[in-house]
Amino acid sequence: xxxxxxxxxxxxxxxxxxxxxxxxxxxxxxxxxxxxxxxxxxxxxxxxxxxxxxxxxxxxxxxxxxxxxxxxxxxxxxxxxxxxxxxxxxxxxxxxxxxxxxxxxxxxxxxxxxxxxxxxxxxxxxxxxxxxxxxxxxxxxxxxxxxxxxxxxxxxxxxxxxxxxxxxxxxxxxxxxxxxxxxxxxxxxxxxxxxxxxxxxxxxxxxxxxxxxxxxxxxxxxxxxxxxxxxxxxxxxxxxxxxxxxxxxxxxxxxxxxxxxxxxxxxxxxxxxxxxxxxxxxxxxxxxxxxxxxxxxxxxxxxxxxxxxxxxxxxxxxxxxxxxxxx
Numbered sequence: 555x556x557x558x559x560x561x562x563x564x565x566x567x568x569x570x571x572x573x574x575x576x577x578x579x580x581x582x583x584x585x586x587x588x589x590x591x592x593x594x595x596x597x598x599x600x601x602x603x604x605x606x607x608x609x610x611x612x613x614x615x616x617x618x619x620x621x622x623x624x625x626x627x628x629x630x631x632x633x634x635x636x637x638x639x640x641x642x643x644x645x646x647x648x649x650x651x652x653x654x655x656x657x658x659x660x661x662x663x664x665x666x667x668x669x670x671x672x673x674x675x676x677x678x679x680x681x682x683x684x685x686x687x688x689x690x691x692x693x694x695x696x697x698x699x700x701x702x703x704x705x706x707x708x709x710x711x712x713x714x715x716x717x718x719x720x721x722x723x724x725x726x727x728x729x730x731x732x733x734x735x736x737x738x739x740x741x742x743x744x745x746x747x748x749x750x751x752x753x754x755x756x757x758x759x760x761x762x763x764x765x766x767x768x769x770x771x772x773x774x775x776x777x778x779x780x781x782x783x784x785x786x787x788x789x790x791x792x793x794x795x796x797x798x799x800x801x802x803x804x805x806x807x808x809x810x811x812x813x814x815x816x817x818x819x820x821x822x823x824x825x826x827x828x829x830x831x832x833x834x835x836x837x838x839x840x841x842x843x844x845x846x847x848x849x850x851x852x853x854x855x856x857x858x859x860x861x862x863x864x865x866x867x868x869x870x871x872x873x874x875x876x877x878x879x880x881x
Contacts, residue, residue, distance in 0.1 A: 555612040555847065556660055557603065558619035559627065560585030560715045563643055566652045567615050573657045576664055578846050586620040597622055599801040599814075600854070602827025604631050604638065608847050611637035611668035613660050615652065639780075641873065678712030678807065679752035681847075683720070683825030683833040684788040687818035690773025690838025692855040694784020697836035698870035702852060705790035715806045716825045718790035720815035721750045721765060725779030726786050728816065730811065732792045739811075742797035746813050765816060768822045788836065801827035818843050822850065842866045 556568045564581035569577025580603065584596040587674040590731040600622075604612040616624035628640035639659050646652040657804070686693055686702055705715040714831045723730060734740035754761040766775045775781050795808040801824045804810040812828060814821040818841060822833055826848045833848055835841065838855035854860035857872035873879045 555580065555604065555609045555615055556605075556656065557600065557612060558582060558585070559614050559616040560601065562586070562620065563615040563652075566643060566649050566656060569649075570615070570656045573653070574660050574664065574735070577660050580846055585619075585622040593621055595800055597627060599823065601631060602801050602803070602829070604845060605634055605636050606826065606847055607829065607831050610670060611663035611765070612639075613640065615655055615656055616640060617734055618642040619795045636737055639663075639668065646724050668670060669757045676712065677708065679706060680708065680832070681714040681716065681804070681828075681830045682708060682827075683716045683718070683822065683830035685818060685825070685833055685835040685850075686722075686785050686788060686824055686837065687835060687843060688773075688837040688839035688841040689770050689781060689784065690816060690855055691775055691777060692773075692872065693775075693836060693838045694780075695855075696791055696837070696854045696874040696881075697855040698784050698787040700871045700874060701787040701834055701836055702787045702790040705788065706792055709790065709792045709808050713775045714829075715789060715809050716804065716812050716828060716830055717786065717809065718812040718814040718821045718825055719785065719816040720746045720813050721761060722778075722782050722809075723747050723811075724751065724761065724765070724779070724782050726782035728787075730786060730794055733795070735794070735806075739794055739797050741868065743794070743811060745854040746797065763873040764856045773838050788834075798828070800824045803829045808822075814831050830836075836871070838864065839868075 556567050556570045556577050558564050561583045565580050567579050609703055628638055631638040643652045645653055651770050702836040731740040731743050751761055766781050767779045792809045795806040796810045798812050822845050826845050835849045835850050836853045840859050846848040852867045853869045853871050854867045857870055857876045860867045862869035
């Protein structure tokens with residue numbers, strides 16, 4: 555993984571990625587002009603990608619004067635045992651020299667990664683993020699409940715499932731609270747939903763003006779409550795073990811709720827930074843959004859869309875209706 559610590563280093567990161575197509579290059583727009591919790595969340599998310607089970611090594615590329623403490627972050631990652639190197643555009647002598655130096659380091663990292671041997675591990679080591687985007691009226695009938703069955707199976711095997719997008723709990727949060735492992739987890743869930751609705755009111759807007767989206771409505775969804783009742787089915791029916799913050803690693807196995815926006819790329823980013831090695835993403839309208847470092851399995855809610863967007867879809871859950879298949 556080659557990743558910028560600040561947007562000013564994006565050019566060098568992109569060029570290293572072009573020079574070595576076997577690396578994953580991640581530019582982004584954060585890392586400076588941020589304060590407090592905002593900056594802390596950016597660092598936590600970047601560290602989550604760098605210290606991810608799917609990543610063999612990481613090259614961090616900084617500018618050298620950003621708000622994010624790049625040297626401190628690199629030292630922290632090394633202390634965790636991550637194969638990590640940090641270079642800076644300013645201390646390297648400019649962009650061209652940074653690209654040359656970074657390409658050489660990344661090539662050595664690739665050679666080391668190629669020597670890693672695969673080993674079988676228990677399903678209990680697997681964390682799966684569950685996502686829905688571009689939902690339609692079939693989402694809560696086919697793909698989401700089918701994914702819920704899979705989530706229950708993984709939890710029963712000792713694994714972990716992350717269910718996110720707090721604004722899409724609205725109107726269904728009481729069902730999650732009723733399954734909470736403790737009163738504290740239930741209270742955290744209720745408080746997070748109230749906070750999202752409160753922030754919308756503070757800005758003088760109605761959360762229901764953005765949820766459901768125009769595409770959701772065109773697909774047959776009518777209210778945020780209807781959408782939420784379908785969305786939470788992705789997590790299955792097991793006990794809610796924990797409520798965690800954006801991109802925070804779960805501390806308990808089983809079904810975990812993560813506080814994220816109801817926006818697909820931001821939600822997937824958070825779950826992967828939180829340790830999800832795989833994401834399963836249901837969609838009714840058809841969404842191609844993925845993730846640079848984790849497979850994103852696309853599950854279509856209806857057969858017509860699955861055929862129309864066959865290049866983007868992996869599984870057709872519309873067969874629950876069209877062919878009478880069980881969830």
